[in-house]
Amino acid sequence: MSDDESAPNSLTNYLSQAYLPALIFDEDLPKVRHAAPQWPPIQELDMDRPRLVRIVSEIPLLALQNAIQLCPLTLALTSHATDYASFESRLKVDWKNTRLTLPSPGMTVLNRSTMSHLVVNGEVDFLAALEYLILGTTAEAVRTIERRPFDEDELSFSRICVSSARNTRRLWTVYTFGPQTPPTNIVRPGIAILALPPWMLGAGDLQEFSSRRKFQRNELEKEPQAPSKPWSNATKVWAMVYDSCRVSGYRWFVVTTYDKWVFGTWSLEWSGADVTEPIPFDRTRGMSVVQILTFWLECARNKSRYWRISADVPRGY
Numbered sequence: 001m002s003d004d005e006s007a008p009n010s011l012t013n014y015l016s017q018a019y020l021p022a023l024i025f026d027e028d029l030p031k032v033r034h035a036a037p038q039w040p041p042i043q044e045l046d047m048d049r050p051r052l053v054r055i056v057s058e059i060p061l062l063a064l065q066n067a068i069q070l071c072p073l074t075l076a077l078t079s080h081a082t083d084y085a086s087f088e089s090r091l092k093v094d095w096k097n098t099r100l101t102l103p104s105p106g107m108t109v110l111n112r113s114t115m116s117h118l119v120v121n122g123e124v125d126f127l128a129a130l131e132y133l134i135l136g137t138t139a140e141a142v143r144t145i146e147r148r149p150f151d152e153d154e155l156s157f158s159r160i161c162v163s164s165a166r167n168t169r170r171l172w173t174v175y176t177f178g179p180q181t182p183p184t185n186i187v188r189p190g191i192a193i194l195a196l197p198p199w200m201l202g203a204g205d206l207q208e209f210s211s212r213r214k215f216q217r218n219e220l221e222k223e224p225q226a227p228s229k230p231w232s233n234a235t236k237v238w239a240m241v242y243d244s245c246r247v248s249g250y251r252w253f254v255v256t257t258y259d260k261w262v263f264g265t266w267s268l269e270w271s272g273a274d275v276t277e278p279i280p281f282d283r284t285r286g287m288s289v290v291q292i293l294t295f296w297l298e299c300a301r302n303k304s305r306y307w308r309i310s311a312d313v314p315r316g317y
Contacts, residue, residue, distance in 0.1 A: 011100075011144055015291040016069075018102040018137070020281040021110060023129055023258060025198075026121045035204035036233055041223050044164050044171055045231075045239045051220040052270040053242060054313045056213045059263065059276045065286045067306050068295050099140045102133060102290055126197045127173060130258055131157070134290055135175060135193070141294045142301075157193070162244070172196065174244045177297060187268065188249035191300040194241055198257040201233060206278040208234035209255065210262050246270065251309045252300035254293065261289050263296050264310075271313040 030036075103110045117129045135157045143155045157175045164171055178190015220239055223231045231239075237255060241264075245253050251266040264275035281289055299307045 011141060014100055014104050014107055015141060015294055016288060017107070018100070018104040018288055018290045020134060020258070020289055021103060021114075021118055022282070023126075024119045026119075029120070029122070030199040032199050032202040034202050035208075036200055036202045038230065039200075039233050039236060041230065042171065042236060045236060045243070046222040047220075049221070050218045051239065051242045051246075053220065053238070053266075053273055054215050054217070054271050056211070056215075056238075056273045056275060057310065058210075058212055059274045061276060061279070064263075064276065064292065064307075068287050068291060100137050100144075102137045120197075123197055126258065127159070127195060130195055130256070131159070131175075134293065137290055138293045138297060139177070141290070142297060145298070160244075162240075172240050172244075174240075176248060176250070178248070178250060178301065186249070187251055189301045190248060190250040191252040191254065191297055192241070192244045192248060192250050193254040193256060194237065194244060196237070196255070196257055198259045201237065201257050203260060203278065205233045205237070206255070206257065206260050206262055208232060209237050210275045210277050242270070250300065252296060254296065261292070263292060265307075267310040267312040269312045272310040274310040 100108065101114055102108070103114070114133070117125075117132045120126050120129060139156050143149070146155070148155055155177075157177050160174050160176060162171045162174060163169060173195050175193040175195060176190060177193075179188055215238075220235070220242065223236075241253055241255060245251065245266055251268070253264050253266070255262045255264070259281050260278040261281065262275050262278050264273055266273055279289060279292070283289065295306070298304060
């Protein structure tokens with residue numbers, strides 16, 4: 001590791017040690033131990049055309065960790081990681097940035113302003129904590145890497161509330177980082193982050209979402225009418241993520257409850273998806289969540305080529 005990278009106030013050092021503090025949830029909020037209660041049918045997820053995803057594959061965490069941290073020689077042995085050295089060189093920032101709000105040992109601590117965002121009384125507080133603590137920090141890390149002003153609108157997350165056309169009811173919240181205009185290219189640089197509070201999506205739901213699976217043709221087109229065979233919460237999340245990414249053209253995505261994080265990619269023709277297992281918010285051994293998110297965002301923006309998107313399923317599969 002170079003002197004720049006090991007400097008106490010380097011961005012590399014900050015990202016590798018920064019951690020998400022635990023949120024303090026109001027005692028009246030629902031407690032979910034494993035899986036959240038079954039969601040009612042969401043008619044807006046019914047499609048007149050099929051969602052094309054067929055196969056969900058696993059992203060090995062060790063390969064991801066190698067892509068972020070290890071030497072180029074080791075990375076050459078993995079199937080996904082390339083050009084790691086250029087990524088590491090982009091993180092050589094040797095000046096302190098006070099707008100990186102996550103605590104990091106020896107660099108930043110939890111101040112009063114940060115602690116005020118930890119108390120969650122409902123979904124509004126949950127989204128505010130997500131934005132202030134990690135999305136804002138990740139966007140600032142990208143601006144720091146590219147030496148852009150802190151208020152650069154182009155390098156910021158945008159919150160999109162997906163609502164029903166029938167009654168304006170809000171359905172889910174997605175954050176995007178990338179062009180907001182209608183897609184003009186097949187693949188657009190950017191990422192979509194689906195944020196659901198932990199009382200709506202439990203650890204068991206995310207485990208089901210991230211498991212290897214094969215979707216039957218047209219399985220994700222419409223939820224079965226038979227009450228005995230509803231879509232699980234995890235299946236509904238797949239439909240949400242597909243729609244959120246398809247409308248924007250982004251092939252990179254994240255699903256998070258703050259407590260758990262799943263990172264994924266779509267294939268060029270949307271038939272394949274790769275996802276990690278759920279990563280706990282307080283995992284800092286080997287790699288931190290904000291470090292992974294910064295890495296994922298830079299890959300999604302085509303700034304370097306360390307990771308490939310998912311492979312398409314052969315035609316006729």
